[in-house]
Structures are given as structure tokens and as C-alpha cells.
Amino acid sequence: MATLHVLSHSPFSDSRLSSCLRLLGANDGLLLSGDAVYALQPGSAQLRALEMMPDSIGLFALDEDLTARGISAAQRAQVVDYPGFVELSCRFDKVNSWL
Amino acid sequence: MTQLIVDDRSIALDKDGYLVNLDDWDEAVAAALAQQETLNLSAEHWEILRLLRAFYSEFQLSPANRPLIKYAALKLGPAKGNSLHLNRLFNGTPAKLAAKLAGLPKPTNCL
Amino acid sequence: MRKSLLIISRQAPWSGPGAREALDIALAGGAFDLPIGMLFLDDGVFQLTAAQQPKTLQQKDLSANLQALPMFGVESLYASARSLQERGLAENPLTLAAEPLDDAALAALIDRYxxxxxx
Incomplete structure (x- = not known):
């Protein structure tokens, strides 16, 4: 029952990302949208934490939100557009939105 | 909003017939509310109304049918805490009607 | 077979509508006999502390409402052991019988729903 966790809050002002990282299952995925894409900021502790995740965990970031914020995705992350987001939502057994 | 006249008092009701001010409730108000529903309150009715008021004072909310049944079973035993008994007393909608007569807010989470 | 739902409540009772909304979902699901679990995570564990006085902030009594969960058939209640520990609550009595789980157990819990x- 792999879960796609969807985050949309900035990891610099909010603990959702760190909480989520502790609860990830081996085959879960993590999708960064909105301000959560700031987690991919080069040189940040947040990016280092993401890079330490096992390879079995998929890391995705929404293209639009990256572009809007001028962030280029680190190699670890796979950039997806909205159709890609939909495809991911179907690929995983369930989606956990961290509202 | 409508008014219910009980003795010399004028009691405010909301559009669904529930008390606007929960403090207005007493047994005379309950009897008058029941009369509006063409219901004569028997000892069995009063027992459930008191139970509901206890539920509200414990949990600060009005129960839906399921929790009402469960609470009644817990406090009064299975003979009283079942949907048959409660439906019979309160015209098939125990959570809504009994909450109204007990002077509680309209239960949310109810169909 | 009805689908089971795990609600993760991670807001303190006073920090906005999050805690109330999580509880409302749980009560509504329970009233309709859905298999519901509730996990208190991060600041959400503050919902389980005793002696809160909501009236001083003119708020409704969330703790009293939380006690109604078992009446609504929501009896699968969990709390993050780490969240409790971090907030100095590990030894405190909780107002609700929520089972403390470590991180690995929480991942397994999420997986199950x-x-x-x-x-």
C-alpha cells in the first residue's frame, strides 16, 4: 500500500517535511508542490535530508512551482507537470495530502 | 425564528425548532416542544431526554444516532440502548427529535 | 467493503481550525460507521493534554468533544511517541486512550489504511 505524500508548505517555516520524512515507507513517494519545492534549494539542510532518502522512495516536484520560484530541481528529484501529478496519484495506492 | 410560549415566557426557536438559548430549557419547555411534535412525554421519553443532557454535558455536542444508541446501551442497558426502542419513542428520528426536546443544539453528522 | 480512513491530526487545539476539522471528519465518518483511525502527530498531541481551559479564549471545548470519539465508534486512536517525547508529554496522562507508536510503527499504520x- 504505497503512499504518495503531497507537501505544499515551505520546509523552512514548517515541520511537515521533517515529520513526513520520518514516516515514509520504503516504497512511498514524495511530491513537492507550492512552497514545498523550496526544499530543493541548493545548499540547504532540507535538500541534504532529501538526498539521504533511500533510492526506493520516489521524489517528485511540480514543474510550474519550481519555475515560478526560480528553483532548478536537484538530480535526485524528478520534475513532473500536472498530467504527471495525476499519473502519480493513480500509480500509488493512496495519496496523503499534508494540508 | 419563531417563538414558543410557555406559561408567560416567550422562548426563541431557530428555523428547525431548536432552542436558540440552551439555558431556556426546563421540563415545561420540553413538554411544550413535545406538544408541537404531537408527542406525549412518558417516563421512557424523559429517561432518554435526561440521558441526552448528560451526553451533552459530558461531550459538549449532540450525538448522532449511533453514538446515542451506544451511550444509551452503556448507561441504561441493551433493552433501552437499541434503535428499535429509540425509534419507537421518537418517531424514527431519535437523535434529531430527542435533541430538540432535550434543549440541545441540532446534531451535526446526521442525515 | 468500505474503505478505511486514517486521519492524521497535527495541529495544536489553539492554532486554527485544523484540530477541529480533523475531529469533525472523524466524528462524521464514525457516525456513518466507516472504519476510522486517528493519529495525533506533532503539535496534535497537545490536544491530549489535561486541564485545558478553552473558555478563557472563548473557544469550544475540544477535549470534551474528543472524548466522544469512542461513542462515535472511533476507537483506533494513536499518538506519535516521538511527538509526545519531544514535548515532554511522554510520562503525562493523556485525556484519550491513544496508543503511543514509534516512527516505524507509524509508517506501518499509514500503510494499513x-x-x-x-x-
Whole structure:
């Protein structure tokens, strides 16, 4: 029952990302949208934490939100557009939105 | 909003017939509310109304049918805490009607 | 077969509508006999502390409402052991019989449910 966790809050002002990282299952995925894409900021502790995740965990970031914020995705992350987001939502057994 | 006249008092009701001010409730108000529903309150009715008021004072909310049944079973035993008994007393909608007569807010989470 | 739902409540009772909304979802689901679990995570564990006085902030009594969960058939209640520990609550009595689970057990818990929502 792999879960796609969807985050949309900035990891610099909010603990959702760190909480989520502790609860990830081996085959879960993590999708960064909105301000959560700031987690991919080069040189940040947040990016280092993401890079330490096992390879079995998929890391995705929404293209639009990256572009809007001028962030280029680190190699670890796979950039997806909205159709890609939909495809991911179907690929995983369930989606956990961290509202 | 409508008014219910009980003795010399004028009691405010909301559009669904529930008390606007929960403090207005007493047994005379309950009897008058029941009369509006063409219901004569028997000892069995009063027992459930008191139970509901206890539920509200414990949990600060009005129960839906399921929790009402469960609470009644817990406090009064299975003979009283079942949907048959409660439906019979309160015209098939125990959570809504009994909450109204007990002077509680309209239960949310109810169909 | 009805789908099971795990509600993860991670807001303190006073920090906005999150805690109330999570509870409302749980009570509504329970009233309709859905298999519901509730997990208190992060600041959400503050919902379980005793002696809160909501009236001083003119708020409704969330702790009293939380006690109604078992009456609504929501009896699968969990709390993050780490969240409790971090906030100095590990030894405190909780107002609700929520089972403390470590991180690995929480991952397994999320895995077990059909649907998950985090508020």
C-alpha cells in the first residue's frame, strides 16, 4: 500500500517535511508542490535530508512551482507537470495530502 | 425564528425548532416542544431526554444516532440502548427529535 | 467493503481550525460507521493534554468533544511517541486512550489504511 505524500508548505517555516520524512515507507513517494519545492534549494539542510532518502522512495516536484520560484530541481528529484501529478496519484495506492 | 410560549415566557426557536438559548430549557419547555411534535412525554421519553443532557454535558455536542444508541446501551442497558426502542419513542428520528426536546443544539453528522 | 480512513491530526487545539476539522471528519465518518483511525502527530498531541481551559479564549471545548470519539465508534486512536517525547508529554496522562507508536510503527499504520489525510 504505497503512499504518495503531497507537501505544499515551505520546509523552512514548517515541520511537515521533517515529520513526513520520518514516516515514509520504503516504497512511498514524495511530491513537492507550492512552497514545498523550496526544499530543493541548493545548499540547504532540507535538500541534504532529501538526498539521504533511500533510492526506493520516489521524489517528485511540480514543474510550474519550481519555475515560478526560480528553483532548478536537484538530480535526485524528478520534475513532473500536472498530467504527471495525476499519473502519480493513480500509480500509488493512496495519496496523503499534508494540508 | 419563531417563538414558543410557555406559561408567560416567550422562548426563541431557530428555523428547525431548536432552542436558540440552551439555558431556556426546563421540563415545561420540553413538554411544550413535545406538544408541537404531537408527542406525549412518558417516563421512557424523559429517561432518554435526561440521558441526552448528560451526553451533552459530558461531550459538549449532540450525538448522532449511533453514538446515542451506544451511550444509551452503556448507561441504561441493551433493552433501552437499541434503535428499535429509540425509534419507537421518537418517531424514527431519535437523535434529531430527542435533541430538540432535550434543549440541545441540532446534531451535526446526521442525515 | 468500505474503505478505511486514517486521519492524521497535527495541529495544536489553539492554532486554527485544523484540530477541529480533523475531529469533525472523524466524528462524521464514525457516525456513518466507516472504519476510522486517528493519529495525533506533532503539535496534535497537545490536544491530549489535561486541564485545558478553552473558555478563557472563548473557544469550544475540544477535549470534551474528543472524548466522544469512542461513542462515535472511533476507537483506533494513536499518538506519535516521538511527538509526545519531544514535548515532554511522554510520562503525562493523556485525556484519550491513544496508543503511543514509534516512527516505524507509524509508517506501518499509514500503510494499513486505504485512505489517509493529514490536517
Amino acid at each position: 486505504d485512505q489517509v489525510i493529514t490536517l
